[in-house]
Amino acid sequence: MKIHRVKSAGQGQALAAELFAGISDESPDSPVGLATGGTMSGVYSALATDGFCPKFSDAFALDEYQGISPASENSYANELTRKFTEPLNFQGKIHVPGQGDYAGQQGPKQFEKTITKLGPLSVQLLGIGVNGHIAFNEPGSSFYSKTRVVELHQETIKSNLVYFDGPASMPTHAVTQGLSTIKQASKLLLLVLGEAKEFALSKAINYPDESTPLAALLDHPGLELITDLNY
Numbered sequence: 001m002k003i004h005r006v007k008s009a010g011q012g013q014a015l016a017a018e019l020f021a022g023i024s025d026e027s028p029d030s031p032v033g034l035a036t037g038g039t040m041s042g043v044y045s046a047l048a049t050d051g052f053c054p055k056f057s058d059a060f061a062l063d064e065y066q067g068i069s070p071a072s073e074n075s076y077a078n079e080l081t082r083k084f085t086e087p088l089n090f091q092g093k094i095h096v097p098g099q100g101d102y103a104g105q106q107g108p109k110q111f112e113k114t115i116t117k118l119g120p121l122s123v124q125l126l127g128i129g130v131n132g133h134i135a136f137n138e139p140g141s142s143f144y145s146k147t148r149v150v151e152l153h154q155e156t157i158k159s160n161l162v163y164f165d166g167p168a169s170m171p172t173h174a175v176t177q178g179l180s181t182i183k184q185a186s187k188l189l190l191l192v193l194g195e196a197k198e199f200a201l202s203k204a205i206n207y208p209d210e211s212t213p214l215a216a217l218l219d220h221p222g223l224e225l226i227t228d229l230n231y
């Protein structure tokens, strides 16, 4: 694992944007992997500020809430349209699990087929949840998991509830790429920024088992960690 130590979240997001742009430009025929959440918003803003023009034509999202309309502000499909497609004038397609061609019972299988057909991804952007989740692979997920529907942990519901009107509108399930699906990407750019993530990072490194999904990534030869933590 290559480690980039940064002094602040902003510096980490700017570095991630620079690395993402460089790697994806080197392999314009390969798709990329996008992520969502507060950490990634800063990466996409930095890409826009840098005037980045995507050369790739396909991007894959990591996850999506189960059964949510892409018109909802809380859907990850919607978030990627607002934060990636529109500001960067991306003309290609973002494949989102659980949405469009990937909705319904056969959706996860279809998503796997498409990612295998168009992949491998040149680079996958990744953040982590406070419980060490990767995408929506919650603690206990198999390191060999594929794209599937999962139940969200209480801790995830608690931390993501701030984005919803209340518990009644917060989904309890999601569709997520599996840990082994994510590891098919040639490079993984993992951002672990802020004290809230320190426990999960330290646990993954010191006790790498299925109780911390982040641990599944540590043996990936193309893993680059960007962190402001002294774990």
Ligand code: GLP
Binding pocket: 035, 036, 037, 038, 039, 040, 062, 063, 126, 127, 128, 129, 133, 134, 135, 136, 156, 160
């Ligand atoms: C969600 C996403 C994860 C993301 C996490 C962290 O739960 N499913 O893919 O890593 O949020 O988000 P933030 O960057 O806002 O802490």
